[in-house]
Amino acid sequence: MDNKFRAWYLSQEDKLTIAKLKKINIKDLMPADTIIKVVSSGINYKDSLALTGKAPVVRKFPMIPGIDLAGIIEDSNNPFFKRGDSVFATGHGMGELHYGGLSEYARIESEWLLKVPKQFSCNDVMSIGTAGLTAMLCVIGIEESGITPDMGEIVVTGATGGVGTFAIMILSKLGFSVVASTRKIYEEKHLIGLGAERIINSEVFNGTPRLVDKETWASAVDVIGGGTLSHIIAQTARGGVISVCGQIQGINLNTNMAPFILRGIKLLGIDSAYCKKEKREYAWGRLVELIDLNLIKPVITDISIDEVLLASNKIIEGKHKGRYIVNI
Numbered sequence: 001m002d003n004k005f006r007a008w009y010l011s012q013e014d015k016l017t018i019a020k021l022k023k024i025n026i027k028d029l030m031p032a033d034t035i036i037k038v039v040s041s042g043i044n045y046k047d048s049l050a051l052t053g054k055a056p057v058v059r060k061f062p063m064i065p066g067i068d069l070a071g072i073i074e075d076s077n078n079p080f081f082k083r084g085d086s087v088f089a090t091g092h093g094m095g096e097l098h099y100g101g102l103s104e105y106a107r108i109e110s111e112w113l114l115k116v117p118k119q120f121s122c123n124d125v126m127s128i129g130t131a132g133l134t135a136m137l138c139v140i141g142i143e144e145s146g147i148t149p150d151m152g153e154i155v156v157t158g159a160t161g162g163v164g165t166f167a168i169m170i171l172s173k174l175g176f177s178v179v180a181s182t183r184k185i186y187e188e189k190h191l192i193g194l195g196a197e198r199i200i201n202s203e204v205f206n207g208t209p210r211l212v213d214k215e216t217w218a219s220a221v222d223v224i225g226g227g228t229l230s231h232i233i234a235q236t237a238r239g240g241v242i243s244v245c246g247q248i249q250g251i252n253l254n255t256n257m258a259p260f261i262l263r264g265i266k267l268l269g270i271d272s273a274y275c276k277k278e279k280r281e282y283a284w285g286r287l288v289e290l291i292d293l294n295l296i297k298p299v300i301t302d303i304s305i306d307e308v309l310l311a312s313n314k315i316i317e318g319k320h321k322g323r324y325i326v327n328i
């Protein structure tokens with residue numbers, strides 16, 4: 001395979017990230033046991049941070065970004081996979097420590113791969129991607145903590161974003177009453193269409209939180225962190241559970257012990273990137289059952305590899321809805 005192919009390539013000059021679409025060769029890829037012809041990738045919040053250099057998510061330069069990829073096996077040392085198999089991978093340091101999916105070819109470890117479920121195409125799994133997997137892991141954590149639909153409302157923050165969109169769809173399909181928290185209140189119809197019972201303006205989580213507040217939520221899926229999470233902790237009902245996966249409003253958390261020891265609430269940290277293979281397989285099995293691809297089509301924007309940086313800037317500005325899928 002001597003031909004050159006295109007890949008987004010991140011380098012650093014004077015601590016500034018430079019993102020360029022470059023032509024590279026297969027020998028330029030990092031060592032690993034499997035070569036994949038990438039068919040589809042996605043742009044997650046983390047990819048946008050990497051491409052724009054807005055936060056130090058890339059831990060090694062140069063880097064090919066892209067924490068998600070789906071494609072066709074070109075060559076593998078693992079006998080479980082054969083040339084032509086449709087496979088996908090998310091996380092595992094791709095786009096941070098190991099060259100990722102925003103490239104026409106990728107060389108990664110077969111241990112990170114799952115086979116594309118027969119009901120789905122490469123584009124379908126990328127439409128769900130890390131965002132859908134993370135939402136599913138948040139919901140599994142809530143279920144495993146014993147939260148049931150009769151216990152009250154579940155709030156989902158960052159509702160029009162990737163994780164938020166899937167969390168609403170999954171929870172409503174499971175019979176929970178979902179309250180979508182968004183800055184874009186003009187998206188009410190869209191969020192109700194996804195399965196939310198009602199929406200709230202995310203401004204309700206601004207200001208200084210009380211030590212404990214009115215018991216409002218049986219549970220929560222929070223992608224925002226910071227001040228938003230401080231309010232949600234204070235408002236979570238006795239025995240409630242909050243799945244947390246994001247830190248858009250900041251990494252620091254201002255809270256206190258009262259909600260934990262007076263109401264016995266739980267904070268569940270969710271990590272999709274290094275989630276064990278058995279759990280990833282279980283979560284994807286649930287996603288196959290629960291996600292209605294027709295419902296997500298309107299929130300998927302298909303773009304070409306050339307449009308990746310433009311889309312990343314929109315995500316950072318919070319101007320997008322749903323997910324960007326990159327047709328490689």
Ligand SMILES: NC(=O)c1ccc[n+]([C@@H]2O[C@H](COP(=O)([O-])OP(=O)(O)OC[C@H]3O[C@@H](n4cnc5c(N)ncnc54)[C@H](OP(=O)(O)O)[C@@H]3O)[C@@H](O)[C@H]2O)c1
Nearest residue numbers: 045134158159160161162163182183223245246247271272
């Ligand atoms: N732990 C993990 O394994 C894991 C996996 C995936 C993602 N994450 C993290 O989860 C977060 C969300 O990821 P995502 O892919 O869903 O991102 P996304 O598609 O960009 O969605 C985030 C949403 O948050 C809201 N938002 C954006 N900027 C905001 C701000 N400054 N203040 C308040 N709200 C804001 C917006 O929703 P509204 O306009 O509707 O309010 C936006 O659509 C990110 O921090 C990401 O890194 C973690």
